[in-house]
Amino acid sequence: xxALALLTGxxxxxxxxxxxxxxxxxxxxxxEMTTLGAKxxxxxxxxxxxxxxxxxxxxRNLDEELEETVDEGVQEHHVVKxxxxxxxxxxxxxxxxxxxxxxxxENVEHHAEEEEQEMFPEVxxxxxxxxxxxxxxxxxxxxxxxxxxxxxxxxxxxxEALLDLAREQEIPxxxxxxxxxxxxxxxxx
Ligand SMILES: [Fe+2]
Ligand SMILES: [Fe+2]
Numbered sequence: 001x002x003a004l005a006l007l008t009g010x011x012x013x014x015x016x017x018x019x020x021x022x023x024x025x026x027x028x029x030x031x032e033m034t035t036l037g038a039k040x041x042x043x044x045x046x047x048x049x050x051x052x053x054x055x056x057x058x059x060r061n062l063d064e065e066l067e068e069t070v071d072e073g074v075q076e077h078h079v080v081k082x083x084x085x086x087x088x089x090x091x092x093x094x095x096x097x098x099x100x101x102x103x104x105x106e107n108v109e110h111h112a113e114e115e116e117q118e119m120f121p122e123v124x125x126x127x128x129x130x131x132x133x134x135x136x137x138x139x140x141x142x143x144x145x146x147x148x149x150x151x152x153x154x155x156x157x158x159x160e161a162l163l164d165l166a167r168e169q170e171i172p173x174x175x176x177x178x179x180x181x182x183x184x185x186x187x188x189x
Contacts, residue, residue: 001133001136001140001151001180001184002129002132002133002135002136003055003132003133003135003136003139004120004123004124004132005136005180005181005184006136006139006140006151006184007047007051007055007115007120007139008116008120009151009181009184009185010043010046010047011047011112011115011116012171012172012173012185013043013149013169013171013185013186013187014040014043014044014047014108014112015109015112015171015172016166016169016170016171016172017036017039017040017043017169017170018040018105018108018109019170019172020032020036020169020170021033021036021037021040021101021105022105024036025098025102030092030093031093033092033093033098033101034092034093037087037092037097037101040101040104041084042148043148044080044084044108045084046143046146046147046148048077048080048081049142049146050139050142050143050146051073051077052074052077053142054135054138054139054142055135055139056070056073056074058131058135059119059123059126059127062122062123062126062127063122063126065122066119066122066123066126069114069118069119069122070119073111073114073115073119076107076110076111076114077111079107080104080107080108080111083100083103083104083107084104086100087100087101087104140152149186149187149188149189151183151184153188153189154182154183154184154186154188155180155183157183157188159179159182162179162182162183162186162188163175163182165182165186165187165188166182166185166186169186169187171185171186
């Protein structure tokens with residue numbers, strides 16, 4: 001497992017939560033939206049923390065392009081955090097709360113796409129496999145400290161069990177994932 005695969009796993013787990021949120025929104029299921037909203041916040045708090053504490057500082061100085069992409073990434077995280085703070089003061093499931101969540105989801109989807117399509121390939125070509133594996137260990141350790149789902153909780157499951165979880169959690173592209181990728185993506189807590 002390398003750092004880029006670990007972070008992409010986080011992205012796909014959140015994409016699954018977004019898909020479930022959109023279904024709950026269409027069904028006007030306030031309880032489900034509230035539950036999923038809390039999970040989404042928890043995931044985003046951990047993910048932005050590990051990127052800002054560990055990943056971004058480690059890759060920012062690799063080249064000038066990354067310096068710029070990372071600085072923009074930090075500001076995109078900031079926008080999401082402002083939305084989360086504003087939402088904390090609103091009634092969960094209320095019209096304003098749902099509108100802010102919809103904008104938050106659009107922002108995060110765009111941000112994750114940019115990381116995967118611009119930042120991560122640039123990181124991969126500017127560093128080596130060993131560094132990316134060491135970074136993954138640091139990210140995984142910090143996630144465990146923060147109480148987030150980690151690969152260690154899933155790696156002993158069979159591929160079939162992992163796929164079942166991925167289906168329940170609406171993880172995109174699950175059918176093309178390896179066992180390791182599934183383990184890095186599902187929430188097996
Ligand atoms: Fe990010
Ligand atoms: Fe990310």
